Amino acid sequence: MTGGLLEVGDLRAYYGATPVLHGLSFGIVEGGITTILGANGAGKTTTLRAVCGMVRTEGEIRFAGERIDGVATEDIVRRGIAHVPDGRGTFVNLTVEENLRLGAYTRGDRAGVRADFERVYDYFPRLAERRLQQAGTLSGGEQQMLALSRALMLRPKLLLLDEPSFGLAPLVVQDLFRIMRVINEEDHVSMLLVEQNANLALDLADHAYLIETGNLVIAGTSAELRKDEAIRRSYLGY
Amino acid sequence: MSRPTPSPSTGEGRGGGGARSLRSGRSSMNTFLHQVLSGLATGGIYASIALALVMIHQATHLVNFAQGEMAMFSTYLAWAMIDAGMPYWGAFFLTIVLSFAGGIVIERVIIRPMEDAPILASVIVFIGLLVIFNSVAGWIFTYTIKSFPSPFPAEPLWGNSYISTHELGAIAITLIVLVLLFAFFRYTTLGLAMRAAAENKTSSRLVGIRVGWMLALGWGLAAAIGAVAGMMVAPIVFLDPNMMSGILLYGFAAALLGGIDNPLGAVLGGFIVGVLENVVGAYVIGTELKLTVALVVIVGVLVVKPSGLFGRTLVSRV
Numbered sequence: 195m196t197g198g199l200l201e202v203g204d205l206r207a208y209y210g211a212t213p214v215l216h217g218l219s220f221g222i223v224e225g226g227i228t229t230i231l232g233a234n235g236a237g238k239t240t241t242l243r244a245v246c247g248m249v250r251t252e253g254e255i256r257f258a259g260e261r262i263d264g265v266a267t268e269d270i271v272r273r274g275i276a277h278v279p280d281g282r283g284t285f286v287n288l289t290v291e292e293n294l295r296l297g298a299y300t301r302g303d304r305a306g307v308r309a310d311f312e313r314v315y316d317y318f319p320r321l322a323e324r325r326l327q328q329a330g331t332l333s334g335g336e337q338q339m340l341a342l343s344r345a346l347m348l349r350p351k352l353l354l355l356d357e358p359s360f361g362l363a364p365l366v367v368q369d370l371f372r373i374m375r376v377i378n379e380e381d382h383v384s385m386l387l388v389e390q391n392a393n394l395a396l397d398l399a400d401h402a403y404l405i406e407t408g409n410l411v412i413a414g415t416s417a418e419l420r421k422d423e424a425i426r427r428s429y430l431g432y
Numbered sequence: 433m434s435r436p437t438p439s440p441s442t443g444e445g446r447g448g449g450g451a452r453s454l455r456s457g458r459s460s461m462n463t464f465l466h467q468v469l470s471g472l473a474t475g476g477i478y479a480s481i482a483l484a485l486v487m488i489h490q491a492t493h494l495v496n497f498a499q500g501e502m503a504m505f506s507t508y509l510a511w512a513m514i515d516a517g518m519p520y521w522g523a524f525f526l527t528i529v530l531s532f533a534g535g536i537v538i539e540r541v542i543i544r545p546m547e548d549a550p551i552l553a554s555v556i557v558f559i560g561l562l563v564i565f566n567s568v569a570g571w572i573f574t575y576t577i578k579s580f581p582s583p584f585p586a587e588p589l590w591g592n593s594y595i596s597t598h599e600l601g602a603i604a605i606t607l608i609v610l611v612l613l614f615a616f617f618r619y620t621t622l623g624l625a626m627r628a629a630a631e632n633k634t635s636s637r638l639v640g641i642r643v644g645w646m647l648a649l650g651w652g653l654a655a656a657i658g659a660v661a662g663m664m665v666a667p668i669v670f671l672d673p674n675m676m677s678g679i680l681l682y683g684f685a686a687a688l689l690g691g692i693d694n695p696l697g698a699v700l701g702g703f704i705v706g707v708l709e710n711v712v713g714a715y716v717i718g719t720e721l722k723l724t725v726a727l728v729v730i731v732g733v734l735v736v737k738p739s740g741l742f743g744r745t746l747v748s749r750v
Contacts, residue, residue, distance in 0.1 A: 220734075248637075268642050276638075279634065279638060296636075300640035
């Protein structure tokens with residue numbers, strides 16, 4: 195895929211000397227939602243970490259046409275990639291509001307930041323209620339809302355989401371995914387979503403990839419992947 | 433270069449001098465009040481050192497054993513400037529700025545390469561820094577005890593007989609430093625970023641914070657706080673390369689007592705240790721054994737309540 199917002203070519207990633215990704219090539223269309231499916235340990239989380247410069251990589255990563263491989267994480271973030279990490283990455287000792295302020299740390303436009311506070315509180319009224327509460331005392335669902343909101347405060351062009359549904363009640367997940375769609379459609383934020391819940395992910399995404407043990411095995415639109423016999427049996431369960 | 437032999441007795445009687453002006457003929461209540469107040473003055477200095485320790489501990493989970501010697505070296509810089517004819521407050525503020533810069537340089541040049549080293553290696557580096565600062569100060573400024581000026585008038589305020597003006601001034605300056613620090617960490621974005629970097633490095637990078645620089649800033653701030661403490665304590669204990677060795681122990685006791693992860697607790701711990709040291713020294717064990725108080729506090733806290741009086745028990749849901 196060429197001309198996309200994010201283009202990855204022959205990406206290899208290592209934890210220490212152990213290779214985890216064995217040469218992935220994929221792309222993300224601007225304005226779309228792409229999902230990466232795969233079993234535990236397939237390398238989904240590592241792929242997101244590689245994009246953010248959080249693991250040692252080889253190969254080429256281009257964001258909006260520019261090379262970002264080898265760039266420090268904090269500088270990749272400044273170019274407009276927000277990462278909602280697995281485990282949510284909450285600053286547990288800080289308040290909800292301070293967590294959100296940190297999301298906007300790199301921004302200088304005070305008025306815009308204020309407007310974005312309103313916007314995320316509008317998406318998640320529960321966070322507004324708990325504005326001054328210590329973030330570590332929030333429930334798992336609320337912390338996931340906070341993680342998503344913190345990422346939005348960056349005004350990202352690309353949002354990396356690592357298993358946002360993990361450990362959450364189905365109703366909370368529904369709510370979260372509804373708002374992710376709103377964010378994608380109204381704010382035109384492109385997304386790269388990693389999920390174990392393939393059904394959920396294919397509902398939201400327009401493009402999908404399947405990786406197995408560090409290799410890309412299937413690529414296509416969500417509809418195409420849904421029809422794939424192997425995916426249906428192994429990942430959708432029917 | 434000629435170098436006088438180190439005086440072996442300079443380590444004694446350090447860390448506050450509550451008992452030094454005990455005069456007969458006063459009511460015991462007055463004496464007690466005097467002990468408490470002058471304990472508060474030295475307590476403020478312990479609080480500052482404790483705060484500097486906590487600041488670095490929060491970011492790195494290590495205790496900077498060289499904190500006291502860095503403060504001592506800063507105080508010598510101030511002394512040299514005043515000796516060269518600079519007005520006190522000029523030297524005071526320039527010393528703070530130089531110490532801040534020095535703290536940053538130490539982090540960048542010496543501590544940074546140790547980032548992924550085992551804890552023991554870092555501890556050895558801290559002890560190495562301690563010895564280096566101590567020796568370099570002795571080498572440059574000699575081991576002869578020097579008097580260090582106080583910016584405050586010699587006669588007690590309102591003619592009171594409980595507390596000297598310098599002690600009152602030291603308390604006031606400690607409080608000003610604490611309020612400034614509190615405001616910085618609570619209300620500025622940079623302060624918030626430093627707290628974030630201390631708490632969660634990965635998440636901090638993911639919002640664009642340059643974590644390495646936040647650690648360096650923490651070292652700079654700790655060195656600056658230490659410099660203030662050194663300049664406030666030097667008129668009381670006099671200036672020599674071993675000036676801070678006892679005070680670091682009290683600061684460490686204060687930080688542990690308050691909870692090593694709690695800045696406010698460390699400050700309260702400082703005042704508590706200061707008063708405790710003076711009162712116990714005057715009434716129970718005598719001034720010569722005062723340093724034991726610090727050691728007893730350290731051992732006692734570690735055995736009975738390792739998180740300290742105000743140490744937070746982290747509440748977190750997953």
